[in-house]
Every structure is written in structure tokens, then in C-alpha cells.
Amino acid sequence: MGRLWQGGAELQSVTAGVEFTAVRTNAPTLETSLQRSGAAAWRIGGLAAEGFTYVYAAAQGNYFFRFYLYFAALPTSTSILGGFANGTQNKITIRATSGGALQLFNSEDAAQIGSDSSALNTATWYRVEINANTTTLSATTAEAKIDGTTFASGTVNLA
Numbered sequence: 001m002g003r004l005w006q007g008g009a010e011l012q013s014v015t016a017g018v019e020f021t022a023v024r025t026n027a028p029t030l031e032t033s034l035q036r037s038g039a040a041a042w043r044i045g046g047l048a049a050e051g052f053t054y055v056y057a058a059a060q061g062n063y064f065f066r067f068y069l070y071f072a073a074l075p076t077s078t079s080i081l082g083g084f085a086n087g088t089q090n091k092i093t094i095r096a097t098s099g100g101a102l103q104l105f106n107s108e109d110a111a112q113i114g115s116d117s118s119a120l121n122t123a124t125w126y127r128v129e130i131n132a133n134t135t136t137l138s139a140t141t142a143e144a145k146i147d148g149t150t151f152a153s154g155t156v157n158l159a
Contacts, residue, residue, distance in 0.1 A: 065130040066129045068125055071100065078095050078103075079096050091106075092105070092113075092130065092142045101119050102146065104142055114153050130145075134158060140155065140158045
């Protein structure tokens with residue numbers, strides 16, 4: 001049985017361990033004037049490095065990760081938005097480019113999986129989903145979707 005992680009600032013906390021696992025580089029702030037649903041959203045300003053929201057997979061399995069993304073402005077450089085890690089080592093991540101495209105990335109081997117998405121628009125909400133099946137580490141499958149449409153997928157060796 002897979003596990004679905006979904007974050008949304010419902011508890012209005014920016015403390016690691018409450019609604020997300022860890023802050024990497026840019027700690028979020030709470031945004032209460034612009035949210036997709038509920039009373040708040042997380043805001044990361046000046047994305048020029050890693051984001052903050054990760055799911056840690058300490059055991060092999062099938063993992064799902066979902067979040068909603070809204071660019072007030074595009075990142076200034078390619079930035080990790082979130083993904084899967086084992087301990088402190090990133091495994092499969094989703095990145096945003098300065099042109100507004102998303103990339104599925106094998107962070108362990110520093111290699112992109114599949115192709116870039118189409119460029120995303122500012123001032124628009126997008127549902128971003130990642131699935132990583134690590135049941136067989138040497139044949140880990142990964143897939144990324146935007147609003148239910150796959151833009152990248154592939155098999156990588158995480159052994």
C-alpha cells in the first residue's frame with residue numbers, strides 16, 4: 001500500500017515536523033491573503049536554492065507526494081521544490097527552472113528524469129504530483145504530473 005503525503009498549511013505552522021519534514025534552505029512563511037483553499041498557504045520568497053517540503057522514505061515502498069504550486073514570480077535559478085529523501089540525502093525531487101518549467105530529478109545521481117514540463121504561468125494554481133516506487137531500488141520508477149497529466153517518467157537505479 002502506498003502512502004500519500006499532501007501539505008497545505010492547514011495547521012498554520014512553519015515548524016519542521018508539524019506539516020512538513022524539514023526545512024532545507026528557505027524556511028516558509030505563512031500566507032493568509034492568497035491561498036488555494038483553507039485559511040493559509042506556505043510562501044517561499046526568492047527561490048534560488050532548495051525549498052522546504054520533503055517526505056523522508058526510510059524504507060522501500062511506493063510513495064506519492066502532492067502539493068499545489070503558485071508562482072507569484074518565477075525562481076531566479078533552478079530550485080528544488082520538494083520530493084523524497086532517505087535521511088538527509090535527496091533521492092527523487094521536483095525542481096523549478098528560472099523559465100517556469102518543472103523537472104523530475106534523480107538527485108542521487110544528479111540526472112534529470114524525462115523532459116521538462118511546459119512553462120508554468122505566474123498567478124495560477126497547479127497541482128503537482130510525484131510517484132516513486134522504490135520497492136526494487138535498482139529499478140525505481142518515478143513519475144511527475146501537473147494537474148493530472150504526466151510530464152516526466154522513467155526508471156532509475158537508487159541502489
